Amino acid sequence: MRPSSLILPLAIALVLGTAGCSESTTAPAAPATATSEASMSTSRSHDESSYAQPEKVVITDLALDLDLDFDARQISGTATYTLDWKRDDANELVLDTRELDIRKVEAIGADGSAAELAYTLAPADKVFGSKLTITAMSQPAKVRITYATAPTASGLQWLEPGMTEGGKLPFMFSQSQAIHGRSWIPLQDTPGVRFTYSATVRSRPDVMVLMSADNAPDAVRDGEYSFTMPQPIPSYLLAIAAGDLVFQPVSPRSGIWAEPSMVGKAAKEFEDTEKMIVATEKLYGEYRWGRYDMLVLPPSFPFGGMENPRLTFATPTVITGDKSLVSLIAHELAHSWSGNLVTNSSWKDIWLNEGFTSYVQSRIVEAVYGKEMADMERMIDQAGLKEELADTPEAQQLLALAPLGELDPDEALSSVAYDKGAWFLQFLEQRFGREVFDAFLRGWFDSHAFGSTDTDTFVAYLNAELVSKNPHAVSAAELDAWINQPGIPSTAPKAISRNFAIVDSARIAVQGSGELPNREVTRHWVTQEWVHFISGLGDTQEVELLAKLDKAYGLTGTSNGEIAMRWYPLAIRSGYDAAVPQAQAFIEKVGRRKLIMPIYAELVKTQAGLEAARTSFERARAGYHPITTASVEAMLAQAKPAN
Structure with missing residues (x-):
């Protein structure tokens, strides 16, 4: 997800703490209630922003059966989880929820029989929502939850027809990052857990329903839709949208979903998408998600874009007629390697998603639109970052943040993760040489594909695959200055336009x-x-x-x-x-x-x-x-x- 090509002023950033692209000047607080017993672990992979206990049990597959009710502004139905129990003594499945009406919990037998399970829903925490604890003494292979969302779900927006481009049909879309997915599905809502999913969704027959899955370009509006996502993804990449949507291709494997009056303009603006995909494949290997489609949302979408796999959500505000803002598409496409393919295991290491993606974005822009365009964008980002850091507490200037504790992970997502992270990788590229660094980065994506990781793991990989083979290129002190120290190191390469x-x-x-x-x-x-x-x-x-x-x-x-x-x-x-x-x-x-x-x-x-x-x-x-x-x-x- 890319919130900005130039940093927001600090006064504005202070009030953006309820969304995934916000910035914060508040140092991470003490450990929060949304921690499991693993919170005492020293591993950076532990996610203190989730109640889940993946050391005991993990979701490996999610099957959804949902109904959309535009009048009630509600999604209701069932979520069925295939579980992998990690410990013989585990007897609870703990999930994250926010404002969900939990109506029934059942264990599902191999023969399809259902047996009700006891559960408790804790009082709501203002940041993390309510901890759902399901007692499952027999460690069932599958558990099914019947539930409904609230009209005020933080991860969903319901628009009346008059609020859309066409003005004829209602519209609904989700935004799950960072921890809003728990507001429309009970989840192990942490990037450290990945699962495949399928869904059957019923809606009024005049709207098209799409998900971050295998949307068929020739799908017919009939009121019932089926989806499959065969690659394992983290919960924040779950996405759904419904509205007056039509499709226009831009290449055999890519196209635009949008309202009828917008689809042609968007297809023209984003006609270079296939060139971007090919350029990225040459650098970092095969695109592994099948199709790459884009959904242009109404102007109310609060972000620039969201990298939902197979279906990037994009703001119409980047459609300018001259392709000058299509680096947003380059950014969301880049997430198909950095973020979606290799994911930070907790939000304190968000730079592993966004810094890598911003670096890859710049390489895509350079390959498709030339070095000068990439240099202009790098220069804007670098100047904005310096301006922001002047008013940012030192604890928030690190790439490897301290445990977030009670801090909303939305507030950990700042320009430091994006632009300092990208600048660090540009520094490494300069020191090791582009050819060597490209091979290294491709190896990182290949060796960690469809997994979640942390800064410690990246540093170990960097030392083993680059530093040990080129011991004079970068010192340990220089790496520490980038990752664990505030500010921008004096060794940072400056963009010039x-x-x-x-x-x-x-x-x-x-x-x-x-x-x-x-x-x-x-x-x-x-x-x-x-x-x-x-x-x-x-x-x-x-x-x-x-x-x-x-x-x-x-x-x-x-x-x-x-x-x-x-x-x-x-x-x-x-x-x-x-x-x-x-x-x-x-x-x-x-x-x-x-x-x-x-x-x-x-x-x-x-x-x-x-x-x-x-x-x-x-x-x-x-x-x-x-x-x-x-x-x-x-x-x-x-x-x-x-x-």
Whole structure:
């Protein structure tokens, strides 16, 4: 999952703690209630964010039989687990739940017979939900749970027809990362447990249902759908969506699912997906998931993308018409090797997912769109990371985080995991050479495929496969500085962009003379260049200069979210009030947190702005995802306007 190509300001990050792409400045707390007896273990693989006890029993397969009720905003049905009991004395199956109505628990015999089992559902913890303990003295091979979700499930969003692109049919989609999967299925909700799954899903017959599984491009809407995921995945990669969805191919093994009015635009924007897949296969080996399809969600989707296997969820805000933001697809595709194939076993090692993926993303962009595009994006990421680290507590600047304890794992997912992690791998590439490092990374993916791992395991593999064979390339102290120390080491390779040097010259001229750059200079600028231009204008600018820029380049009212999230805050801070109505219109239409939270953050600094923010939130609330709603509510509650 990729939340941002440029780091969110720290003040915004503080209120994003209820979602998987959030950032935090709070040091990890003491051990939480969501720990099993294994919490005393020194292994980094232990996941303190789950009640599960995988040292006793693990789920190896999940079979779902579900009904979708759009009117009730509810999923109900059964989940049947195939279990692998690890200890002879184990007599309990412990699962994670959040707001689930558990109606029955049964042991399923080899002949299909069912016998009810005793269970207890603990009081809800505000972060981890309720521990479900099932007493299973006979260690049954299968257990079935009958349950229903709550309309307020944190991992599901239900949209009325009017909140969709087409406006005709309702829409529903899930977001399971980091620990929201437990809000729509009882689970061992930890990335350390992987399982295969199948599902039968019934819905109203006029909507198409999709899952992170084998979606058939020629599937017919008939109200009942079947899915299979033969590769073992962790719980956060479980995904479901339903709505007015049609398919358009972009290659024999890849295509777009979207609403009818969006599918053509998305297919054109993402037409290079097959090139990306081929480029990644050349670097890191076979794509092992069969198809790679993409689902373009309504604008309310709170993130840029989510790497659900076989079916990436993507925001429509990256469809700009010039392919300048398709690195998001490169990122989610890269997860097919780093994250989905080789997964962090706990959220304190999230850099093993996101840092590796951000590195691979950059290599894909370079292979398909050229080194200059990759350099511009690396430069944006590196500059943003440095800016964020200036206000981030040292404990949160490490790649290998301390145990998270009571901290919501959503809050552990910061730009450190993405951009410091990628920078570290770029450092290793530089020291060992690209050819050697490519072979090493491919070996890492191959040798750990379909498994979950931790930082200690990676360091041991790095030492055995690279460092021991090239002992003078990198020192132990340098590795420690990257993994276990705060900040960015002085040895970090700096990205340099030729195009950004031209942008800098144009901006300096504008700020010095007020004269706009020649249109021949700006005519071919892509999103990254405009982002760099606006970001370099400082905290505020003269209203006259902003008005001149706006008239020349149409920045107010832009449909490009990356530009909007930078232009509107600058305009609001500078007192350029002409931009405020369009800023409000933007945050009322789009629910992607990365794009709207910087705008809310500037609005709430004044009394008039706070009122505008409240008005816009009330208009938009019904269409926001629960994760976005919680973030905006927190910001509005904490607002202290200056006047």
